[in-house]
Every structure is written in C-alpha cells, then in structure tokens.
Amino acid sequence: MSFQSQGYLVLESFTSPEEINAMRKRMDQLLDEFDCSSTSSIFSTKNQKHTTDNYFYESAEKVSFFFEEKAFDEDGNLKQPKQLSINKVGHALHEIDLVFKKFTFSEELSSLLKSLDYKRPVIIQSMYIFKQPGIGGEVVPHQDNSFLYTEPTTCTGLWLALEDATILNGCLWAIPGSHKGGLVRRFIRDEEGVHFDRPFPSYEEKDFVPLEVKAGSLVVIHGDLIHQSFENQSSKSRHAYSFHAIDTVGCKWAPDNWIRRKVDPEPLYVS
Numbered sequence: 506m507s508f509q510s511q512g513y514l515v516l517e518s519f520t521s522p523e524e525i526n527a528m529r530k531r532m533d534q535l536l537d538e539f540d541c542s543s544t545s546s547i548f549s550t551k552n553q554k555h556t557t558d559n560y561f562y563e564s565a566e567k568v569s570f571f572f573e574e575k576a577f578d579e580d581g582n583l584k585q586p587k588q589l590s591i592n593k594v595g596h597a598l599h600e601i602d603l604v605f606k607k608f609t610f611s612e613e614l615s616s617l618l619k620s621l622d623y624k625r626p627v628i629i630q631s632m633y634i635f636k637q638p639g640i641g642g643e644v645v646p647h648q649d650n651s652f653l654y655t656e657p658t659t660c661t662g663l664w665l666a667l668e669d670a671t672i673l674n675g676c677l678w679a680i681p682g683s684h685k686g687g688l689v690r691r692f693i694r695d696e697e698g699v700h701f702d703r704p705f706p707s708y709e710e711k712d713f714v715p716l717e718v719k720a721g722s723l724v725v726i727h728g729d730l731i732h733q734s735f736e737n738q739s740s741k742s743r744h745a746y747s748f749h750a751i752d753t754v755g756c757k758w759a760p761d762n763w764i765r766r767k768v769d770p771e772p773l774y775v776s
C-alpha cells in the first residue's frame with residue numbers, strides 16, 4: 506500500500522538505536538533541569554485549555570513543558586515525579602536543542618521530503634511526547650493540516666517511535682485513505698484565543714487501524730489523514746518525537762494559525 510492510497514507510511518528502522526538513545530538521554534537531562542514550579546501548563550486535546558495561554562503561544566519558539574491532565578491531585582500537587590508527569594515538550598526542540606536538531610536536519614529527512622516534492626521545507630513545530638504509563642492522555646481524532654494550515658495545504662507529520670508503540674501503551678491509530686476526504690476543520694487563533702471553526706466530526710471506531718511500530722520506525726502522516734491515540738493505561742511509557750513539515754514555496758502560511766513566529770524558521774534545503 507502506498508502513501509498516496511492510505512495516507513501514511515511506516516519506515517521501519519529509519520533511525521539507529523544510537524540516535525534514539527541520544528534523544529532519550531538528552532530529554533532525561535532537559536527534564537532534570539526543568540523547574541516544575543515555574544509552570545503548570547496542561548496539555549489536553551479533549552479540553553482545549555490553552556485559550557489565551559501565553560506559555561503555550563510562546564512555546565512555538567521555545568522548549569516548553571506541558572503536564573498530563575491527570576498528573577495532579579485535587580490540591581494541585583503532582584501525584585508522581587515530574588519525569589512521569591509531563592505530557593510533552595514543545596514546540597521548537599528541533600531548532601533550539603542540538604541533539605534534536607541533528608536528527609531533524611539530517612540528510613535522510615531531507616531526502617524523504619524531496620521524495621514528497623517539498624521545494625523549501627521548514628519544520629514548523631516539534632514535540633517530544635511521553636505518553637506516560639497509567640496517565641498518558643488521549644489524543645482525539647484530528648488532521649495535522651487543521652493546526653498548521655498553509656494555502657494550499659502542505660503539512661506532513663513525521664512521527665518517530667523512540668520506544669515500541671503497541672495497542673497497550675497507546676500507539677497511533679488512523680483511518681486509511683481518510684486524507685482523500687480533504688480537510689474537515691481548522692484550528693484558528695484570533696482575539697478570543699484558539700478555537701476550531703467547525704464542530705468535532707464524529708468518527709466510527711471500527712474505521713481506525715492501529716499503527717503498532719518498533720522503536721526507530723518513522724511514521725509519515727499525510728496532513729489530511731485522520732489519526733488519534735488512546736490513553737495509555739499500561740505500565741509502559743510510549744515515547745515519540747513528532748514533528749511537522751510545511752512548504753514555504755508555492756503556498757502561504759495562514760496568519761490565523763496558532764503559531765506566530767517572530768523569526769522565520771530555517772529551511773531544511775532549497776531546491
């Protein structure tokens with residue numbers, strides 16, 4: 506099955522165990538250095554709590570930490586160590602942190618984007634997603650073009666498994682071929698904050714297939730593909746490095762996207 510027909514592709518062993526170890530070790534260090542009294546911003550796709558949250562907006566050009574919704578007790582204290590409480594770190598790891606930058610700006614990544622016909626691609630966001638054991642939050646069905654909209658659409662999701670991802674620990678699920686239906690709705694930022702321009706469409710659970718992959722696999726996701734992941738109720742984490750490419754030639758970045766950069770991102774290549 507091809508990327509064009511199913512809207513995703515799994516590239517097994519895309520990344521070496523050494524590269525994976527380097528990214529995981531670097532994230533351990535970043536977490537150790539993170540002062541969790543400095544923020545308590547929560548990431549949830551079920552309840553869009555960011556609305557006019559500057560910590561969230563500014564994360565577009567920073568390395569920022571977002572907690573799991575279920576990380577806190579009723580008094581607002583963490584129920585477990587910070588290392589097991591963070592939902593994700595985003596959204597500019599790929600440009601600020603040298604370990605993540607090295608992987609993101611690699612020849613292999615550029616070759617992949619050339620094969621997808623990108624002319625002057627930039628990585629517009631990156632996220633280290635933890636899917637913590639027991640509390641790793643659900644990511645509701647969505648299309649990446651909703652959040653990272655260009656006219657015409659050009660977003661591709663790149664999702665690297667840093668651990669084996671299984672049905673038990675919250676792997677990705679997708680509706681094969683759903684990208685052919687086009688973009689359903691957009692996530693807009695305006696003077697009221699962030700919100701969707703249309704209601705949440707309903708999907709049939711039976712249409713989703715699990716994308717169980719080994720650590721080191723890269724899942725390439727068409728920007729219109731409907732995909733999701735369930736809560737991680739297992740005792741194993743499911744770390745992933747997810748980042749998104751858009752083109753900057755032949756299309757226009759929408760000014761009402763949530764990301765409003767002060768400095769234009771550096772292209773991976775210019776062809």
Ligand SMILES: O=C(O)CCC(=O)C(=O)O
Pocket residue numbers: 634636644649662664675676677732733734745747748
């Ligand atoms: O890692 C996950 O659980 C979901 C990630 C995702 O949907 C994305 O990065 O677009």
